[in-house]
Amino acid sequence: MATSMEPSASTGSTPGAVGGTLLEQRADVQRYEKAWDELTAAALSPTASRRYIRDLIEESRP
Secondary structure, three states: OOOOOOOOOOOEEEEEOOEEEEEOOHHHHHHHHHHHHHHHHHOOOHHHHHHHHHHHHHHHOO
16 A cells, blocks of 8 residues: 555555455545555564464474
């Protein structure tokens, strides 16, 4: 979604398994942008994700 350097979108869509939702209200688009920004900020990098999963596998082995 948008970052501080990109303009905010006026519409958006959310894909789903059997269809999606078109977001046309500015407030809805902004809520989804905020949620996306928070999720991507909290996410591990690909390298850290691999390390985390590898560590979990190692810990679960007898």
